[in-house]
Amino acid sequence: MGLANSLPLLFLARVIDGLSGANIATAQAVIADKTDERNRTQGLALIGAAFGIGFTIGPVAAFAALALAGNDYRAPAFLAAGFSLLSLLLTTFWLKESLPREARAGVSRSRPPFSLQALLQALRHPQVGFLLVLIFAQQFVFGGMEQLLSLFTLNRLGFDARANSLLFVFVGLITVVMLGSVIRVWSRQHSDRWIILVGLGTLAVGVLATALTLAVPLPWYSRQALLAELQRSATAPLNVVLPPDGNNGWLGAIWIFAAMVPASIGGAVLAPTINSAISKRIAADEVGGTLGISAALVSAANALAPLIWGMLYQTLGEVAPFLLGSAVLITLFALAAQRIPSQTVPTADLQTIGAGLH
Secondary structure, eight states, rough: OOTSSSSHHHHHHHHHHHHHTTTHHHHHHHHHHTTTTTHHHHHHHHHHHHHHHHHHHHHHHHHHHHHHHHHHHTTTHHHHHHHHHHHHHHHTTTTOOSSHHHHHTHHHHHOOSSSSHHHHHHHHHHTTTHHHHHHHHHHHHHHHHHHHHHHHHHHHOOOOHHHHHHHHHHHHOOOOHHIIIIIIHHHSSSHHHHHHHHHHHHHHHHHHHHHHHOOOOTTTTOOHHHHHHHHHOOOOOOOOOOOOOSSSSSSSHHHHHHHHHHHHHHHHHHHHHHHHHHHHTOOGGGGGHHHHHHHHHHHHHHHHHHHHHHHHHHOOOHHHHHHHHHHHHHHHHHHHHHHHHHHOOGGGGOOOOHHHHH
C-alpha cells in the first residue's frame, strides 16, 4: 500500500491483505479450544480487546508517523507493514497448538472443505442460521460506518488525518474497556441474548447520532489549508467536498465524539458475543469450521459495505448510509428479540446440530 502510486496497485495491495485474513477464524478456534461455555464469551472478547488495543495504539502510531514524515500519507502503511512482520514472527515462534494430536485424530477427515453448500446448510440450521445472518448484517452496518467515518468527518467537520486519528484512538479506548473488563462482568451476570440486544441497541443509537452530526468544523479549520494538505498526498484528482470556512466551533467535534460512545460499545460486544452463542449451539468438533463460516460472512460484509455504503454516500449524500444503517439495526434488534431463545441448547442435542451442519 505504501508503494502504491495508482488505483490498481492500491487494489492489489488490499487483495494481498485480504488473502491473509483467514487467521482470524483460526484465532477464534484456538480460543474456543481453550475455553468452556462459562468463559467462552470472555475468551472470544479477548480477540476483540486485542483489536481495541491495536485500534488505540495504531492511530497514535500513525499520528506520530505522519508528524515525523511531514504528513506523508505513505508512512502509516510502512509502519503497518512492520507490525505485520512482527505478528508473523510471534505466530511462528510463540503460538502453540491448542488442539492436541490425539484430539485431532478422532475428527472425521471425510468432511468437505468450505463450500457454498456448507454455507447454505449452516444458514438453514434453526439454531445457528439466524446468528450467522446477524453477524453478517451487524458487520455490514458497523464495517460500513468504520470505512466511511473518515470521509464523513472530512466532509462534515473538515477533520484531517490527525483529527481522525484522535477519533479512532477514542473509539479504541472504549473498545478496550468494553472487551477487557465490562463484557467479563456482563457475561457472568447476563445471557448472550441480553448482550446481543444491548449491542444492537447501542450501535443503532450511535449510528443514528453520527448521521445527525452538526456541520461545525473545528475552530482552527481552514478549507484552503486542508485542501492543500490533501493534494500533497493525492495519487489521483481529488473529488472531495469540504465544509466552507466560517461557523467554526467545538460543537461538531463534541457531537461526533459523543456519538462514538454508544457506537463503540455496540460494535465491540456484538461479534464476540454472537460467535460465543454460535459455539455453544454446535458440537465441539464443528466449532472451528462454523466460526470459519462466521469469519467468511464478516469478510463478505466488509467487502460489500464500502460498495453499497459508498454508492449511497455518493448518490444520496453523506447522511443517507448512516440513516439506513440505523434502520437496519433497529430491525435486527426486533428480530433478535424474537428469534434468539433465552436458553442455550442442551449439550445432549449438540451432536444432532453438528450432523445438520455437514
